[in-house]
Amino acid sequence: MKQDHFEAEHAALWQQLEGWLRGEPTLAPEEVPAAFRRLCHHLALAKERRYGVPLNDRLQALALELHQRLYGEGEGGLGFWAYVARDFPRAVRAEWKLVLLSAVLLFGSWAAAFLLIRRNPDLIHLVLTPAQAAEYARMYDPAARAAREMSGPMRDVQMFGHYIWNNIGIDFQVFASGLCFGVGPVFSLLFNGVQGGAVMGHLTNLGHISTFYGFVSGHSSFELIGLAIAGAGGLRLGLGLIHPGRHRRLEALKDAGRRGARLLMGAALLTFIAAGFEGFWSANEVVPWKAKVAVGLTFWVMLLIYFAMAGRKGDAR
């Protein structure tokens, strides 16, 4: 078939498709896939028959744009709720070994540092400089507390912003540094565990129970579980690099990236919630500290139930 004959025969269809891409009602939505398949057929014919360059370019550009439009439409706003209600807890369960490892690194080092410093208070100086130790002691000193402006709506917003920037940033870094052969998350988890455990032991030794536990308990569950899950995502990434298994290394890495990112999004969400509590709830002095600890413990239990139970229905595994 001569090129001009071919063009004359099919130009109407191409114009309809070009119009549809511009948003004109030239085709009904249900007609587009079939029209696109015919266009692809025309493109293949034009290539095979060596029709002119401009025609090839035009069909090629049209096909690329339609391909992107037809296959590129992502899922809409429903995706978020499906993720929270189903996909995130499922992802955590699917990666339970790495989540467990990450939790052991974080909470294990936390507990070890706490117990060691409870037994021998001077060990705090291995972790904190004297100035830092004194600063923590001053911040949580129950006696000096009323004198300082620790709370108030102005300060709350400022701290909320700081927690978001700092804590979610840490989650993201822990995850991304997993690409350094998994060393990043291991280091960060141990570092944060030792640091946290040491401060907790130090302040417990000093007897600043009501202020410290009252402050941290509310957001501790979201923040620490979030960090552990971000760490698991980072470990997954590192594992894809150093232990690709039966896949090619790049393919293993891509797969690990997808799986890690599914964990990370939830971890960031948890840390975001933690920042909310830390900014607007933890510092308030209206609620007695024992009630705040009770609320904090309730959150721990609720989160663990969420990860154990949510999204079980229709679970393939």
Place this chain on the structure above:
Amino acid sequence: MIDTVRTVETPEGVELHVRPAGPVARALALLVDQAIVWSGLLLALAGLAWLGQVGFGIWVILLFFAQWLYPVFFEVLGSGRTLGKRLLKLRVLRADGVPVDWGTSLLRNLLRFVDGLPFGYTVGLVSVLLTRDFQRVGDLVAGTVVVHDPEPHRARPLPEVPSLAPPLGLSVEEQACLLAFGERSTGLTAARAQELGDLLGGITGARGEAGVQILQGMARHIRGLR
């Protein structure tokens, strides 16, 4: 052949071509993005300063979004283009040739952290230079590639000569070559055009002005002007 075309095969069984963008275009896009983000942040800081602590808190939240999530929002909502990429006519595509979705974009942008190591995108630059499709580490893991937007084909006018069918069996490249000659011949000096035309004397069977005219006629035929 050192060529930067990457082919994407669609479910319909045709191959589409995209052209990955090199380090310079991408660095420029990055610079534009950074300039936009930081001038926005500075403006916001000036505007929020009078709110005191509250303003500062809001600003830090903005800083967080600008640092980590600005590219994600713009890439997903702008069909693969941040503002800087829009300016440089670049686009982020997934391996299957469609613009990035949330998960993919988040992954490739969080891994900027790794590409930025140890400073100034060193890892990213090395990775871009070593991979065939100019992918930084984040692109490799997320399976994305940054491409040039295809330029709409702007046909330049051809000289008014009688159209003439070229020999059968010219490849697409050879046709493109003839077409390019036809388009450019009007801008060349007559002597240079004839010198080039004489190289194809074997095809046209003519030399000098006549040979050039025959080639221009073939170009018209290839363009589809009969």
